[in-house]
Every structure is written in structure tokens, then in C-alpha cells.
Amino acid sequence: MRLTRLLLNGILGVCLVAPLSAQGVLTVPRTIVAGSAFSVQTGGSGPGTLYVVGPNQVVKMDIQLGSALEIAAGTLYNAGHYLVFVSGSSENASLDVTPANKPADVSFLARPSRLPVGLRGGITGAVYLFDLYKNLYTAPTPVAFQLSTPAGTVQSRSITTRNGAAWIAMDSSPKVGAAQFVARVGDISATRVIGQVPGDPCGLQMTAKAAGQKVEVETAPVRDCSGNAVPDGTIVTFTEVYNGVQATVDVPLKRGVARVEMPAYPGAMITVASGVVLGNQIRWGR
Amino acid sequence: MTRFVFIAIAALGTTGTVATAQATVHVQPSQVDGPRPLADQTAKAVVEDYVEAWQTMRTALDQNRIDVLDRDFVGNAKDKLTETIRQQTNAGIHTNYQDRSHNVQIVFYSPEGLSIELTDNVEYEEQVLGKEKVLTAQHVSAHYVVMLSPSETRWKVRIFQAGNE
Numbered sequence: 001m002r003l004t005r006l007l008l009n010g011i012l013g014v015c016l017v018a019p020l021s022a023q024g025v026l027t028v029p030r031t032i033v034a035g036s037a038f039s040v041q042t043g044g045s046g047p048g049t050l051y052v053v054g055p056n057q058v059v060k061m062d063i064q065l066g067s068a069l070e071i072a073a074g075t076l077y078n079a080g081h082y083l084v085f086v087s088g089s090s091e092n093a094s095l096d097v098t099p100a101n102k103p104a105d106v107s108f109l110a111r112p113s114r115l116p117v118g119l120r121g122g123i124t125g126a127v128y129l130f131d132l133y134k135n136l137y138t139a140p141t142p143v144a145f146q147l148s149t150p151a152g153t154v155q156s157r158s159i160t161t162r163n164g165a166a167w168i169a170m171d172s173s174p175k176v177g178a179a180q181f182v183a184r185v186g187d188i189s190a191t192r193v194i195g196q197v198p199g200d201p202c203g204l205q206m207t208a209k210a211a212g213q214k215v216e217v218e219t220a221p222v223r224d225c226s227g228n229a230v231p232d233g234t235i236v237t238f239t240e241v242y243n244g245v246q247a248t249v250d251v252p253l254k255r256g257v258a259r260v261e262m263p264a265y266p267g268a269m270i271t272v273a274s275g276v277v278l279g280n281q282i283r284w285g286r
Numbered sequence: 287m288t289r290f291v292f293i294a295i296a297a298l299g300t301t302g303t304v305a306t307a308q309a310t311v312h313v314q315p316s317q318v319d320g321p322r323p324l325a326d327q328t329a330k331a332v333v334e335d336y337v338e339a340w341q342t343m344r345t346a347l348d349q350n351r352i353d354v355l356d357r358d359f360v361g362n363a364k365d366k367l368t369e370t371i372r373q374q375t376n377a378g379i380h381t382n383y384q385d386r387s388h389n390v391q392i393v394f395y396s397p398e399g400l401s402i403e404l405t406d407n408v409e410y411e412e413q414v415l416g417k418e419k420v421l422t423a424q425h426v427s428a429h430y431v432v433m434l435s436p437s438e439t440r441w442k443v444r445i446f447q448a449g450n451e
Contacts, residue, residue: 053381053414055343056366056444058373083412086423092422096448111398124321124397128445136445138431163431164293164445165394165403167320171375215381264292274438 028084033097034133037073042066042086052095054082077079079135099132103141108183108190116199117176118226121169123147123194128165128184136164143186144168149196150177172196174226197222198231204279206238207271215284218274221256228255234274242268311337316389322395324402332402332434333390335441340385342369343446345379350374360435363446379421382413399436401444406430 004050006054007074027041040050044065052059056078063069065086078081079099085092107128115122125145134262140160145168147155159166173179179194202225208217222230236258240247242265251258262270264284272279303386313333318324322341346354359367374380386409394403408430413423433445 025346037436046402051381051414053378053412054370054448055347055381056370056448058377058379060373060377060379064386076370079447079449081426081428083414083422083424085414085428087421090422093425094426096449109396109400114317121321126320126398126401128401134365136433138447138449163393163403163405165319165401165433167394167397169321169397179381194361219395221294231364257439 018239021153026084026086026089026091026093028093028095029099034097034100034135035074035077037069038076039189040069040071040084042069044086049087050084050088052076052082052084054097056080056082057082077133079133079136081133086136089227096195096277097136099137099139100133102131103129103137103188104132105134106183106185106188106190106194107129110181110192110194112194113192114195114197116173116222117172117196117228119172119200122172123170123181124167125170125181125183125192126165126167127161127185127190129185130164136238137161138164141185144182146181146182146184146286147173147179147194149173149175149179160177174228176212176228198228199226199267201230201234201236201277201279203276204236204269204272204277206279206282208270208282209283210264211261213243213264214261215268215270215273216259216261216280217270219253219257219279222253222258224245224259224273232256236241236272236274239271239273240265240268274281296353308312309385311338312389314389316392318392318395320395321397322399324392324395328402329392332404332441335391336404336406336432336434336443337388339443339446340383340388342448343384344385345375345381346371347383352378358440358442359444359446360442361444363443368448379414379416382415383410384413384430385410401433402441403431403433403437403445406432410412 024044035138042065048065049062050063078098078149080228082095084095109126129145131137141145142158144158147170155170181194183190201222203221206217207214232253234253235250238249240262249260251260268284271281287447342358349370350373355364389407392404416422428448430448434441435444
């Protein structure tokens with residue numbers, strides 16, 4: 001008897017807590033495109049509240065149960081998985097929001113911003129595609145990469161994205177100057193400027209001549225291996241060894257050459273270098 | 287904070303499973319697209335930090351606290367979670383995302399080393415609560431695409447998006 005009363009109270013309690021009007025069918029599309037309009041069909045009657053809940057967005061709307069509810073375009077725009085339910089009902093449904101139908105933004109990271117000429121695979125670019133709502137656009141999409149230099153050389157390649165990302169490596173050109181590095185998808189593009197500077201000196205050569213009690217040593221115009229002039233200010237190191245004593249002088253390039261006077265010891269060995277690049281050596285005559 | 291042990295998995299480059307107090311984490315061998323070699327230690331750290339980010343997200347969305355996101359989220363992912371927490375607060379609800387299992391694979395390591403992308407076939411329980419009452423609950427299987435960026439001390443989630451495989 002007591003058990004029967006408890007059961008009856010329980011059933012009545014449930015009926016009071018859960019509005020009858022909320023019971024019934026909840027129909028939502030399985031998948032929609034981000035930002036698009038969609039329709040939700042609820043059962044029951046009377047006023048209710050619709051929830052669309054996911055980690056990336058929450059929508060709460062007062063609705064009239066038992067009718068088709070049109071959710072306006074732009075309401076649900078973050079891609080992801082959502083749980084849809086009506087207050088007072090245990091019923092729920094799943095809704096997946098996919099990124100919009102085309103990419104709207106190219107996030108392009110190019111490195112480095114400056115590098116020596118003639119470096120194979122020295123320039124890299126990574127691209128991430130996003131739709132209008134900043135969802136990662138994951139559909140495989142060809143990205144056209146183009147690296148063009150002031151000298152008119154152009155490298156072009158197309159790479160298809162995987163999981164919204166693509167990368168490329170390109171060679172720096174033989175000539176110095178600012179290169180335009182472009183990533184393009186359809187009518188959207190992003191451009192980065194890559195500074196191409198001369199490489200290390202190549203074929204470093206010096207000559208020596210007497211200058212009173214001293215010897216004057218001077219380099220030929222210093223160029224990299226592609227023939228570009230190495231910038232003024234680059235340090236050239238002259239070293240003189242005589243009787244086991246070493247003297248070193250660092251000289252910055254001025255107008256493309258480095259020049260210095262050193263003690264004129266007969267039989268002294270004079271060498272020239274710049275960074276890790278060694279030039280010729282001269283034994284000063286007796 | 288739950289600790290994870292991925293060393294054997296990463297070092298052997300084979301599939302492995304690690305049971306944690308919170309979720310089972312299954313790590314697939316990396317199939318990295320990109321010119322940059324992925325060190326085992328990096329792979330291990332990325333997966334650890336990612337799984338810990340789920341705990342942070344759970345706390346943030348359960349307690350409607352934006353302040354806890356900083357540790358594990360940045361950029362786009364942080365912005366969207368912040369927006370969600372504000373929307374939950376306005377709607378008078380909070381949510382409990384309890385991850386049960388992760389099946390993770392690292393798929394992209396950018397040439398300059400500033401982002402790593404992984405996919406995760408994750409299973410979790412989602413509960414929506416109003417005050418202390420459960421409004422609804424669901425078991426979810428979802429495919430996530432996640433991008434992480436290095437910060438001073440850890441990898442932070444920059445993109446966190448469920449979608450079709």
C-alpha cells in the first residue's frame with residue numbers, strides 16, 4: 001500500500017516536473033553548413049526553450065512547441081558537434097556544423113623574412129585556410145604558391161591542403177632583392193615579402209704592395225658566389241704571422257673592398273678571411 | 287593534474303594505449319606532413335598538453351570560468367571557448383564534458399615549428415546542466431582537428447574543431 005502510494009506520487013511528480021507539452025519528436029538536420037539557416041521540428045505544444053549546445057557555441061531560443069522553427073542564417077556559425085534539446089524533455093538530437101562552403105581567409109606564415117641568395121629550399125611557407133566564421137576549412141583545396149623576384153624569375157607550385165593546412169619550400173633566387181611570396185586560393189590571397197641578401201663571400205682575393213715601411217694589403221671587390229656585391233660593413237680579417245707571432249686586423253668592407261696597412265716583415269705570411277670563408281695567402285718578399 | 291606516459295609509444299613509433307584517471311589515450315604513429323622532423327619528446331609533449339587541455343576545457347565550461355582557459359588555449363580556440371562560456375552564463379546553463387577516450391594522430395608539423403596539427407577520434411559524455419539539474423546528456427563520438435602552438439612552457443590549443451573525418 002505504502003509502495004503503491006510512493007509510486008503514484010513519483011509518477012505524478014514526474015508529470016508535474018516535466019511539462020507534457022515538451023514530450024514528442026525533435027527533428028533536426030544531421031549536418032548543416034556554418035552560418036546557414038535550418039529548421040527544427042518539435043513535438044508538443046505551448047511555449048518552450050530550445051538549446052543548441054557545443055564547446056564552440058551555445059544558442060538558446062524561446063520557441064513555440066509543436067511547430068517547425070526556422071533558425072535564421074548566421075545564428076549557428078562555429079563548426080563542431082552540437083547537442084540539441086528542448087527544456088523539460090529528455091529527448092535530444094545531434095547536429096554537426098561543418099565549415100562554410102568556401103575559404104574566406106588565407107593565413108600565410110612565410111619564413112625567414114630575410115635570407116641569403118641561392119639557398120635551396122631556404123624559403124618555407126605554411127598556409128591555413130579559414131572560412132568566413134574563422135572555422136578551419138578542412139576540405140582538400142589547392143593552394144597556388146608563387147615566389148617572384150625583382151629580376152623577373154618566378155617559381156610557382158600548387159599544393160593541396162590536408163586538414164586545412166599546406167606547406168611549401170622554395171629556393172631563394174641568385175639575385176638580391178625583395179621577393180614577393182604569394183599564396184592564393186581562388187580569389188583570395190596573402191603576400192609576404194622576403195628579403196634576399198648576398199651570400200657569403202666567394203673567391204676572396206687580396207693583393208699586397210709596399211707602402212713605405214709597411215705593406216698595404218687590399219682585397220678585390222668582394223662578391224658572393226652568384227656575383228652579388230657583399231654589403232659594406234662586412235668584416236674581413238687579415239692575419240700576419242711572422243716568427244711565430246700572429247697579428248690580426250678586422251676591417252669592414254668600404255665600397256666593396258677591405259684595405260689595411262700591416263708591418264712589412266720580410267718572410268711574413270699574410271692571409272685573408274671573412275667569416276668562415278678563407279681567401280688567398282701571400283708571403284711578403286724579403 | 288593527471289599525468290600521462292607516452293615515452294614508450296613515441297620512442298618506438300608504434301601504436302600504444304595509455305589509461306589515465308580520466309581518459310584512455312591511444313596514440314597512432316605520426317604521419318607528419320612537413321619538412322621538419324618531429325622529435326619524440328615534442329610529440330609526447332604535444333599529446334600530453336592536448337589531453338590536459340580537455341581537462342581545462344571541462345573545468346572552464348563546467349564552472350563557466352574564462353580565467354582558466356589561458357593555461358591551455360590561445361587565439362581562435364580561446365576566443366570561441368570564451369564566447370561559449372559567456373553564452374552559457376547568459377543561458378543559465380553549464381556543461382560537463384567528460385572525455386572517455388582519445389585516439390590521437392599527429393598529422394602536420396609546420397616548417398618553422400610554430401604549429402602542430404593533430405586529429406583525435408574522441409569519445410566523451412556531454413551533460414548540460416541548469417543550476418544543479420541535468421537538463422540532458424549524450425554520449426558523443428567526434429572527430430576533432432586540433433592545432434597547437436608552442437608557448438613559453440607548453441603547447442597551447444589554437445584551433446579546436448569537431449568535424450567530419
